[in-house]
Amino acid sequence: MNAISNAAIESAALRSDRFRLEREADWxxxxxxxxxxxxxxxxxxxxxxxxxxPGLYRTVASSLSIARETSLDAATLGYxxxxxxxxxxxxxxxxxxxxxxxxxxLGGGWSRAVRGIGFEIGIALLVMVAGAVVGWLLVSHDPxxxxxxxxxxxxxxxxxxxxAEALRGTIFGNTEKTGMxxxxxxxxxxxxxxxxxxxxxxxxxxxxxxxxxxxxxxxLGAMGWVYWKAGLLLDFAGWISIHGTTELFAILLSGAxxxxxxxxxxxxxxxxxxxxxxxxxxxxxxxxxxxxxMLVVAALLEGFARQLVDQTPARLAVGGFxxxxxxxxxxxxxxxxxx
Amino acid sequence: MKRRVNRARTSKQxxxxxxxxxxxxxxVAGRGARVGALILDLLIIVMLIIGTSxxxxxxxxxxxQIAQAVDGKGAGAQALxxxxxxxxxxxxxxxxxxxxxxxxxxxxxxxxxxxxxxRIAARDGGRLTAEMVIARNLLRDIEMFLPIPxxxxxxPDNGMAWLAAAGWLAIFLLFPLFNRDALRAGDVIAGSWVxxxxxxxxxxxxxxxxxxxxxxxxxxxxxxxLAVYGEFELQALERVLREDRTDAVxxxxxxxxxxxxxxxxxxxERRFLSDYYTxxxxxxxxxxxxxRRKADxxxxx
Numbered sequence: 001m002n003a004i005s006n007a008a009i010e011s012a013a014l015r016s017d018r019f020r021l022e023r024e025a026d027w028x029x030x031x032x033x034x035x036x037x038x039x040x041x042x043x044x045x046x047x048x049x050x051x052x053x054p055g056l057y058r059t060v061a062s063s064l065s066i067a068r069e070t071s072l073d074a075a076t077l078g079y080x081x082x083x084x085x086x087x088x089x090x091x092x093x094x095x096x097x098x099x100x101x102x103x104x105x106l107g108g109g110w111s112r113a114v115r116g117i118g119f120e121i122g123i124a125l126l127v128m129v130a131g132a133v134v135g136w137l138l139v140s141h142d143p144x145x146x147x148x149x150x151x152x153x154x155x156x157x158x159x160x161x162x163x164a165e166a167l168r169g170t171i172f173g174n175t176e177k178t179g180m181x182x183x184x185x186x187x188x189x190x191x192x193x194x195x196x197x198x199x200x201x202x203x204x205x206x207x208x209x210x211x212x213x214x215x216x217x218x219x220l221g222a223m224g225w226v227y228w229k230a231g232l233l234l235d236f237a238g239w240i241s242i243h244g245t246t247e248l249f250a251i252l253l254s255g256a257x258x259x260x261x262x263x264x265x266x267x268x269x270x271x272x273x274x275x276x277x278x279x280x281x282x283x284x285x286x287x288x289x290x291x292x293x294m295l296v297v298a299a300l301l302e303g304f305a306r307q308l309v310d311q312t313p314a315r316l317a318v319g320g321f322x323x324x325x326x327x328x329x330x331x332x333x334x335x336x337x338x339x
Numbered sequence: 340m341k342r343r344v345n346r347a348r349t350s351k352q353x354x355x356x357x358x359x360x361x362x363x364x365x366x367v368a369g370r371g372a373r374v375g376a377l378i379l380d381l382l383i384i385v386m387l388i389i390g391t392s393x394x395x396x397x398x399x400x401x402x403x404q405i406a407q408a409v410d411g412k413g414a415g416a417q418a419l420x421x422x423x424x425x426x427x428x429x430x431x432x433x434x435x436x437x438x439x440x441x442x443x444x445x446x447x448x449x450x451x452x453x454x455x456x457x458r459i460a461a462r463d464g465g466r467l468t469a470e471m472v473i474a475r476n477l478l479r480d481i482e483m484f485l486p487i488p489x490x491x492x493x494x495p496d497n498g499m500a501w502l503a504a505a506g507w508l509a510i511f512l513l514f515p516l517f518n519r520d521a522l523r524a525g526d527v528i529a530g531s532w533v534x535x536x537x538x539x540x541x542x543x544x545x546x547x548x549x550x551x552x553x554x555x556x557x558x559x560x561x562x563x564x565l566a567v568y569g570e571f572e573l574q575a576l577e578r579v580l581r582e583d584r585t586d587a588v589x590x591x592x593x594x595x596x597x598x599x600x601x602x603x604x605x606x607x608e609r610r611f612l613s614d615y616y617t618x619x620x621x622x623x624x625x626x627x628x629x630x631r632r633k634a635d636x637x638x639x640x
Contacts, residue, residue: 015621015624016620016624024541027541028541031541037445037446038446038536040444040445040446058359061357061359061361064361065361069627070624070627070628071624072570072573072574072620072623072624072627073577073620074574074577074578075541075542075577075581076541076542078539079539079540079541079542081363081364081537081539082537082538082539083539084357084361084363085363085365085537086536086537088357088363089447089458089460089536090445092357092358092460092461092464092465092466092467093445093446093447093466093467094442094443094444094445094447094466094467094468094469094472101469182420182423182424182427185423185424185427185428186427188431189427189428189430189431192431192435193431193480196435196477196480196481197481197485199477200477200478200480200481200482201481203478203481203524203527203528261528274462274527274530275530277527277528277530278462278471278527278528278529278530279530280528281474281527281528281529281530282468282470282471282474282529282530283470284474284528285470285471285473285474285477285528285529286470286473288473288474288477289473
């Protein structure tokens with residue numbers, strides 16, 4: 001390296017600092033906006049500033065790139081790095097409008113995510129059917145199994161060998177019952193928690209999700225057998241289906257979502273396991289938001305409609321309609337084109 | 340290419356690439372800060388739950404009437420039922436939506452995280468999406484609370500239940516201890532991570548001077564006097580000048596003067612150093628523009 005002449009120093013010594021002084025105003029403007037956003041005072045920011053934010057972010061990011069190649073001022077570089085990072089947090093932060101997200105979600109995002117886990121839905125459905133069959137068979141062999149599957153308090157009057165009258169009483173004639181709204185809210189809260197559990201257990205390779213499905217459905221199969229013994233199978237089906245088509249569908253989806261995550265962990269394919277898991281996890285999360293919504297609907301149907309609609313054909317009609325509606329929405333509705 | 344060798348990188352430093360292709364050094368949040376944030380958030384949730392419950396009970400005119408409301412009829416009972424529904428829904432929301440609500444905001448942090456100076460971000464440098472926030476928080480409930488109902492169901496005397504709960508905690512609660520980026524199980528699922536929020540003020544420019552060009556330097560250094568140091572020493576010198584502590588300035592002055600064999604800076608050590616800094620930086624930055632970098636005094640160039 002040849003000597004740098006003193007004259008060169010005088011003209012060049014401050015070049016990187018001149019660069020900095022020329023751009024400082026932009027940096028400080030960006031910092032002001034970012035600080036206000038970090039403090040949550042969104043209303044204090046003018047529209048002009050909000051519109052300028054992405055442009056300013058890119059300006060400062062390019063300042064950083066240039067400074068890294070031309071400046072040795074550690075303090076300025078550190079400041080720029082931290083400013084770009086803070087602006088990056090804001091610019092690439094969550095979209096502020098939840099409403100917009102919800103519209104995208106209902107208008108295609110949800111059904112697309114559900115179709116994305118179609119394979120797991122198939123498996124989960126098989127497992128659920130198998131669970132119900134197993135429950136039925138176990139109890140038909142030895143009615144004592146019923147209490148193992150259901151728990152004694154849960155079962156109440158619905159026990160093997162109960163009279164048809166008693167069983168009929170559990171299905172019909174609750175129109176006058178009060179406290180329906182409380183019942184519905186409790187059902188929703190409880191079911192939602194269980195379905196979140198089924199999803200989260202997917203992290204353990206999805207196996208516990210499957211076990212949870214089997215356990216739930218085995219109980220249902222066992223109950224089915226009890227009513228079948230009393231000749232009330234169709235009425236039982238109506239009683240279950242009015243909310244069950246929605247609720248079981250939701251449980252099916254949550255189990256499938258958990259399985260989807262578990263499958264990505266176990267068999268990531270060509271992608272790195274963390275990437276594959278994150279991708280599956282985000283898709284499953286979309287499904288899960290939908291599951292919570294479905295469970296709200298199911299709880300309303302169970303808390304109100306089941307009590308108010310007191311006839312088997314009408315109950316079956318409502319349940320069948322719900323099943324059809326959900327299936328059509330998930331598998332036939334493609335949403336708005338594009339996204 | 341070996342870049343920026345002169346900046347110390349601790350074990351928590353990572354490099355993230357933004358969608359614009361800018362590499363950014365980020366700091367993964369410490370586990371202590373994470374635990375602190377979690378405890379703060381849980382405290383806030385508990386206070387919210389207690390506050391809401393008390394408020395609703397006040398509205399209901401005392402807890403005693405609730406018992407009658409469930410069986411009762413009439414307008415009063417209806418109102419009470421409504422309050423109970425509100426309570427159940429509020430509890431569900433506090434438990435599941437508290438973290439969601441705050442992390443979906445522009446700040447990407449719950450109040451607890453804000454207080455400890457951390458926030459969440461996307462691991463790939465892209466946008467932090469609502470799906471990520473939802474996914475990471477759906478798992479939170481399971482990670483923290485699942486063992487409690489497990490033990491409650493099996494009874495506190497059941498040794499197996501305690502064993503299972505301990506195993507559960509070992510897997511999920513301690514999960515962040517066993518990976519480099521302190522990821523929770525929820526972070527793994529979502530593709531997110533928790534970072535420290537940087538805060539650095541813009542310091543004054545080092546080489547501004549009102550003086551005319553001819554009088555800018557009191558001391559002038561020859562090229563061979565400047566050639567002995569590299570970027571690492573330059574930035575060490577910058578720190579000393581910015582801190583401006585007399586003893587440090589004197590020590591550094593003596594080191595440099597000895598190294599380059601000059602002793603004409605007595606009584607004006609600070610000026611000597613700032614002149615040396617400016618000229619050294621000019622020399623190194625001119626080299627940079629030509630594509631030559633000198634990392635420290637040991638490297639050539």
